Amino acid sequence: MTLLTRIQDTSERLTASDRRIIEVLLGQQGEAVFLSAAQLAERAQVHETTATRLAQKLGFSGYPELRAQLQKEVMEGQDAAARMRRSVSKVADGSYLADVVQSEISALEQLTRSIDQRDVDIASDMIVAARRVFIFAQGHATSVSVFLQRRLDRFGMTTVMLTGRGRDIAERLTSLGAEDLVLVLAFRKQPTDYAALMGHAAQVGARSLLISDLAGPTMTPPAGHLLAAPRGRSGTEFQTPIVPMTIVNAILLTIAGRHEPQVVAKLEELARLFDRFA
Amino acid sequence: MTLLTRIQDTSERLTASDRRIIEVLLGQQGEAVFLSAAQLAERAQVHETTATRLAQKLGFSGYPELRAQLQKEVMEGQDAAARMRRSVSKVADGSYLADVVQSEISALEQLTRSIDQRDVDIASDMIVAARRVFIFAQGHATSVSVFLQRRLDRFGMTTVMLTGRGRDIAERLTSLGAEDLVLVLAFRKQPTDYAALMGHAAQVGARSLLISDLAGPTMTPPAGHLLAAPRGRSGTEFQTPIVPMTIVNAILLTIAGRHEPQVVAKLEELARLFDRFA
DNA sequence: GTTGACTTGCAGGATTTCCTGCACAATGGT
DNA sequence: ACCATTGTGCAGGAAATCCTGCAAGTCAAC
Structure with missing residues (x-):
């Protein structure tokens, strides 16, 4: 169950303070994932307690669980595309080629x-x-x-x-x-x-x-x-x-481009010569 | 001062356990930012204490400060990557690295x-x-x-x-x-x-x-x-x-997977032995 | 104006997370 | 073989983070 779903399901029971917290939570997702309950509450200008209770209202056992969920979603969102491709490659059983290509591509992206x-x-x-x-x-x-x-x-x-x-x-x-x-x-x-x-x-x-x-x-x-x-x-x-x-x-x-712009042309000419003679 | 810099500056005083932690820290950055000292230590197969002491060795007051630094860098890195992606190819600006990576990825997709x-x-x-x-x-x-x-x-x-x-x-x-x-x-x-x-x-x-x-x-x-x-x-x-x-x-x-399923485990064991002896 | 339902804040305790002193193990040098 | 140095693990305490009972505040309905 996604965080957004939970919020929607609970929406009619949310107070104004709750909404301010949610606003920070979703509006500043990138930073919110790292915050403690107290820090989050401060940003939303509410009391720490409210954060704890919101988490419970949303069906989590407590604030740490809510944050973990948010972290999970942010992480997955980041490389959703990569994850999709990865799972596709695994489906094709025994396709080592696709798997290798996939992991090399992620490594290069990194x-x-x-x-x-x-x-x-x-x-x-x-x-x-x-x-x-x-x-x-x-x-x-x-x-x-x-x-x-x-x-x-x-x-x-x-x-x-x-x-x-x-x-x-x-x-x-x-x-x-x-x-x-x-x-x-x-x-x-x-x-x-x-x-x-x-x-x-x-x-x-x-x-x-x-x-x-x-x-x-x-x-x-x-x-x-x-x-x-x-x-x-x-x-x-x-x-x-x-x-x-x-x-x-x-x-x-970079060497070719920065220091010897002319070297590239020379190299390609050389390569053509090689092709003809060798 | 960046985390990588600190690691380099301290490199001669790092122990094998320290290095394992660092490997997790940098290799699984995306997830490591969320982990507590104990969780990180477990992934690196070392004692929690070692994580705390590594943080101090690197000049932080403690583990939480190290994690905060990592979070900061990951956040900034995300921005950088996003900016990079927006401008398709920056060879004109001299970003040969991005260009090379880009063309290798397309070649691999092909x-x-x-x-x-x-x-x-x-x-x-x-x-x-x-x-x-x-x-x-x-x-x-x-x-x-x-x-x-x-x-x-x-x-x-x-x-x-x-x-x-x-x-x-x-x-x-x-x-x-x-x-x-x-x-x-x-x-x-x-x-x-x-x-x-x-x-x-x-x-x-x-x-x-x-x-x-x-x-x-x-x-x-x-x-x-x-x-x-x-x-x-x-x-x-x-x-x-x-x-x-x-x-x-x-x-x-494919050879490893199709013909010698057990060879993989052996190879990794061998690699660990190398690491220990060489 | 009073009541009741609800929200918010506070204080204190519970839990998790983190740090440190000490003992033991490993390592390298004498 | 012994000692000094360094790394590692454990235990206990310190600190942070979090949860909950209770009281005060708000607001609407009666």
Whole structure:
């Protein structure tokens, strides 16, 4: 039973004070969901008691129950569309494809909420300003790093891949200097060599950029700049690199658009040449 | 000061339990804003006390203050997302991120129209039935192949990567037999060695599977089974491997779901072990 | 003007939620 | 192996949030 229904069913028994509370409740839904009975009553200029009694009049056991109902409705209203699609995909039994597509889409929608274009701008500036870009990636992150490296190479940048373990990385790091950038791709949890890498970067004065998921903010020492967004299916093993891949892509497009407007045309010409020769 | 900032500033002092709470807090933001300390702790599988102490560690006077901050940010974020949606595409203003996300979403929506779950089923059956899977990928397709190979390995399958050129591939192909599967990832245009590879596969009786984009149907000789869907931004240089990556993911999920229902649980257990040890 | 039905406010108690001191466990270093 | 440090859980108390009995106020009907 929805809150609105309950109000309608009880409408003839509502007092003026009740109506003022309801007005706040529905008029400022977004904020009302967080308020305690006392806070709500204050906004409506009525006594706290009235709020409690209204809740009971509407058939709830008490005010907390009313608020929970409101929260539920607001939440569902937010992603009603998404929920609908999700349930549709579940109906088609065994349709893993539809399910995967659906969860990737929600993850991408979440992405614009987690990251601002300004953060992307900063990241692209850092990359463009760097003499060389050292790309650190392990495990599942390597697929993203492969993508990133190819693109940066095409932009004419110098990249160094740090994909091995321990010694392999150390050897390639000897030349790291203040003008270089360390770009880390890391998901789920902090990689073994992360701390050492960041420590070294800080020591030689190199800047650092971390592209990550929910684990990003917890990695230490913190990177110079962080781009983090939750990936879909959080908590399960079936996470994909699509969200970070899209972050990387946004960075690449920003570089092309902000710093090298002419580079795009060149790249496409190059691609056509490749098509003809290769 | 934003919650994320506080988390970063405190990152080096965070414990494993703290991180689990943060993961719930950020990963399930929408619901977390309503939870009491005890409820949040239960979701994160930690003791209530830890939640209280985390709040204090982050500089809040207590948990209620932390939750209030989260509520504030979620509310503001909603506004931002709504504003974003209103203005369709803001590339002109330099919002490349929104544009990228938008075009990826439409590409993914197109995907369900291009490929049927039955095609995915066939592909997974072929992979499961194979003794070994030879994965052929070049250029931008390698990022997808890296992803695919890691996952198949975890499933306990034997994979052979064919990522080099000419001779490199030929050498690894000598052992190809009738019980093996050749899985080709190729976009935009037919790769140089494609015809030779397919010819050899046909000769030894190996089955073949091609995952591709609009160029897929034009490749010759045709593969035994084809999964093809248009990628976003068709015609431009800025195409991403997200659509094929999602196809691959659908295949993997189908394998897990259809052929090895128990494998999922095992994988997640494995992941937890990794988290603990690595 | 009185009565009765109803609403509102207050005070105090009940319940939920939150914080903190203490003890135990785990970890890392000597 | 031992100690110091740090993290975790429990128990109890503090604080907030909420509910209810009672009294005062309002208003209309008689």
